[in-house]
Structure formats: C-alpha cells, structure tokens
Amino acid sequence: MSRRVRQEDIAKELGLSINTVSLALKNSKRINEETRQKVQQVAKALNYIPNSIARSLVEKKTKVIGFIVPKITNPVQIETAQLIERKLIKKGYNMMLMTTDSDINYESYALDILVSRQVDGLFLFPTNKQNQEKIKMMRSAHIPIVLLSGGNYEPASDSVYMNQFKGAYIAASHLAQLGHRHIGFIHGGVGNVEKFTGYQQALMDHGIEFNPELVVSVDNFNYEQGYLSAAELIPAKKVTALLASSDYLALGALRWCREQGMRVPEDIAIVGFDNLEAAQYAEIPLTSVAYRVEQLSTSAVELMFKLLAEQDKFSTQQPERIVFEPALEIRSSCGFKLK
C-alpha cells in the first residue's frame, strides 16, 4: 500500500487544520461555505479517498456485514448472498464473504475471523447446531446475527429461513398420495437434516415403513451426484419415486433415467428442491419445492437493520424467528395417481 492522500495533505495545502478539513468534507454547517468549497475542491484535485479503516477505528463500526455460506454449488445460497449484497450496498454497507464447505470447523473459524474484522453484523447459513454456543456468545456480545437456515432445534439467534422440514414433508406426502410406496431419498448430507426428517415423517404419516436402504447421501448438490444416486437407487432398490434435496440432484437423476429409456413420470416420479429455473426448463419439467429467495433475503435484510438499529437492546430479548412456508410447485415430473 503506498502513501495515499490524507486529510492532513489537503489541510497543509490550504493552511487549515485537519479538523476543519474533516468537518468541511462532511458538509458540516459549522464551516464557512467558502472554505468548505475550497476543501472539497482540493480534495477532488488531490483525488482524496477517505480511509474507512481509520474511520471505523474511531467510530467503532465498520459498515461491513459478514456472510458465511457453506457451498458453492448451492444456487439458492449464492443467490441469497448476492441479493443481500445488493440490498446492503443501498444502505452503505459492504459484505465480507466466507465459505465453509459445510465444514463445522471452517464455520467456527469464519465466525472468529469476522468478529476480528469487526463486522457490524453477520448472516449465516448454519451447517448444523455445533456452533450454537459460539453464536449465542456473539449475540450476547451485541453482534446481530441472522441465521438463514433452521434446524430441528431452537435457533441460537434471530433467524429467517424456509421450513425445509415442511418442504420435504409435502413433497414426500404428495408422492405417497400418488400411490408411491417405495420413495427414494437423496440426502443432501449435513446441513440438510430437516429435509430428511420431513421425508421420514411423511412416510410415517402415510403408513409407509421407513427403509434406510432407499436413502443415499451426497455431499455435493450437483448433477453428477444425482446421476450416480439414481444409478444406485433405482435398479437395485426398485424405487418408483425419488425425492432429491436439490434440483440439480433431481436433474442428474432425471438424466440417468432418460438414458436408461425410462419414462418420467410413468416409470419413475422425481421431485426436487429449490425450484430453480433449471427445474422449469428441464426436458421433463420438474416438480420442486419452492424456495422464495427474493422474499427471504428481503426479510433477512430488514431484520438485520432492525437489530442494527436497536443497538444492544436486541440481545436481551428473545431471538426473532421468521419462517417461510414452502409450496410444492407441481410440474410434469411426478405425474398422476398410480393404480
């Protein structure tokens, strides 16, 4: 980093004090109109750019919000991050992004880093509940944390998320109601447990015995893993329907089925998660559990700024919890009632 232009430089240039420059630059009424203009002119001429680091140190706030996201390959998480970044910018905030690869230790590390960087608040897609204690501590240290994913447990901080249990429940129920009894499940692994339990609950409520052999776990939300999962589940386990934790997984499975000459939904029904654009434009338009990224991120940002505005008060209150209920977007891939 080279020597940048400071307020002191423009002060010297004009024979003023640093203080006057500082005030003039923020258009303080206490400064003479004339000097104010002169200061601003010189600032522009010298290409002065304020040093946010120094400002942050004295103001004790950085106007930076941290964002911790587990996976590259999950489009809803990325899109959420980007929508939120846009909204933050409009309020004069910037975003520091960290990824964890769904590793709970990386998550913990990311939390430390962001605290160290003095972020004013942070968004987090928690992978599981292992860092709950740390999050609670941070909350009680007056750092607003908005969790973007719920679990089968009391959230450690304020949260805004989709009810993924419910999503899996209605998806699996839908398949059951169509007459399917052998419903395979592609488990998204750690961080997707709610979907799994929703699936199990739906089976139970429809009198279907849960069979762990019909579940395959993957660690990546991509086409390939879906393709491989289908290859593993369908021929050996004779499933007639498949619920996948993400649309990419579902579409990978779809591809495998088509390559085998299977008809969808006649030979096998497929349901995905997140209702991505890719689901709608698939060769067999995919039934999918809708994830309202736009609404959710809007709500998350609103909550963040509410907490930020309440200063330290929020941390003595009960965490707020905003849950969006998913809807099943029904398309062709799950078809009609079996006989």
Added chain:
Amino acid sequence: MSRRVRQEDIAKELGLSINTVSLALKNSKRINEETRQKVQQVAKALNYIPNSIARSLVEKKTKVIGFIVPKITNPVQIETAQLIERKLIKKGYNMMLMTTDSDINYESYALDILVSRQVDGLFLFPTNKQNQEKIKMMRSAHIPIVLLSGGNYEPASDSVYMNQFKGAYIAASHLAQLGHRHIGFIHGGVGNVEKFTGYQQALMDHGIEFNPELVVSVDNFNYEQGYLSAAELIPAKKVTALLASSDYLALGALRWCREQGMRVPEDIAIVGFDNLEAAQYAEIPLTSVAYRVEQLSTSAVELMFKLLAEQDKFSTQQPERIVFEPALEIRSSCGFKLK
C-alpha cells in the same frame, strides 16, 4: 458494537504493560516463557479477539482482497469468486465481494469503495473498458489489480482470462464447417463483446455475410432469455444453428426447440458457452466452449500474490497478461455435416 476485550484488559488483569501482552500474543521470543503462557491463558479466558481494524491501521495493510463481479446469473463468475475466496483464506486473506449488475457506474463506485476500504488488492471482471483510466491510476498507486476478463483492447492492468474471442470463433467456425450458413447469435450484451466479434470474424472467414438480424441481445444469462431468443430468431429468421453466449441461454433455446417438436441437432444445431455441468447433463448434451474455472482462478491467485510480494515494483512494469485458450467441447447438440 459493544466493548470488546482489548489487550489493555488482559494487561490490567496481569499487571503487565500492553506492550508485553502484544508481544506475548504473537509469541515473541523476547518474552519470558512463563508470562507468555499466562498472557495467552488470560487471553483465552477473557475470550480476547484481536481487532484487525486497529492492526490494519498501523500495519497499513488489511489482508482483504476486493472482488468485483458483474452478474449473479453467471455461474462461472460466481464459481471463480468462490474458488478464489478459498485460496485467499489459506493465505490469511479475506474477500470483500461487490456486484455491479454490469453497470459501469456501479463498477466505478465499487472500485472507490474498495480503495476506501484499503483492500490490499482486487480482482475484477471488467464490464467494458470505460473504467480503464481509473484502473490504471489505481495500479500506479500500487494497488495490485487482476482483471479476469479480456477485451478487444490493451488491458489496463495485469490480467488472467479466457480468450473469448477465440472461443466464439472456434464455435462459429465449427458450425460453419458443418455447413450452416444461417447462424444465429445470442449476444450476452455489454461485457461480452469479444464473443460477438469472434462470431463475426468466423463468419467472415467462412465467406458468410454477417446479418445483424440474426443477432439478439439479452441482458441476463438465464434459461428464460434463451427461450425467448430462440422464439424470436428461429421461426422468423430461419436460422439452422444457434450460438449462445452462455449455456443457460443455449439450454433455454434448446427447450423452446424441443417444445416446438424440433429435432436437435437435425433441425437446429445449438452451441453454448462455459461448458457448465448443466450442458453435459442436458436432454441433448450440449456442445459448449469450455471455460477452465479452476485453472484460471489458480492462476489469478498466483498472479495476485506475486504482485503483492513485489510490493510497489510491479506498477512500474508492463502489466502481465495470462490468456487461456478455450477448447470446444463437442457433444450431440451440433451434430454432423449438413448436406
């Protein structure tokens, strides 16, 4: 932000000076083993987390790298961002992410913000050459900037990118060699001009007259825009082949064609860009220009750290320029020679 634990707090706790604490915390040999341990213990007990802001102010470096990316909807850009973030973390750096929506004014604003935040370096997918002067100025102010996209012009700073001109050229040439004379082009808009000129050059070199009516511009790299573009180009303009600036556009077009009962590649050939996983797993596996995200981001990070290590020296030298040559990944969607 509430009162956090400072070095001073642990100094008081132990009756030591702040200096001793500072040194002990960074394991200085100059501090007695015993006091060192005591300091570290108390630090842990008090849950001390160093204040990076204060540190940055004195060290004149933040260990933050800025990343400016135009579009949410472009998967290669997002993936590049994430791969780079991972590599930065390993070197103790964090990433500040900003998006521009391909708006040149936002891009300029983002550059200012990141300079103000004292980033040690920055990655940028430039949208066009409009901010070249600003970038040059930043470079001569000793800020390492690695551009992640090239243009039909001399880059303003060090750069690592795919040769997109060449990509479009080989793709369009391939179609021409298959006998196509009416090749439509879905133009990705600003920030994708190289692809357009590559397409034009290929036509010229194959004796095909360029017809602007066969080009449609979109501002989003998604299925929907591809679908609509196909609907606009194919029936009215009688194109027999379509080159799209992104795989999502191509896949949207593919969907439209299939819905119309057209055969691909027999009735229409389609080629995309970026060689996403979705291209490989499409109902008609898509021929696509490969984008080597992993290689490119590795190379970009290496270059960044080289510049960082050279301190201020780099800015007096010619910008380095690393260009990756694309290859055409040929699949079923463009088929064989027409008669």
Added chain:
DNA sequence: TTGTACGCGTTATCAC
C-alpha cells in the same frame, strides 16, 4: 525481559 512513547488517519470535545 519488560515498559514508555509515539504513530497509523480519522472523529469528537473542547477551547478560542
């Protein structure tokens, strides 16, 4: 081995 003093660039509190 440990402590003192100063500086990083900015804002804030007081005088004048």
Added chain:
DNA sequence: GTGATAACGCGTACAA
C-alpha cells in the same frame, strides 16, 4: 468558524 488535543486499539522503536 476554526484550531488544538485526545481518543480508537495495536505495533514498534527505543529505553530501562
């Protein structure tokens, strides 16, 4: 209206 002066938390000479 403007200018000293202190403060933010930490790192680093230099002194003790």
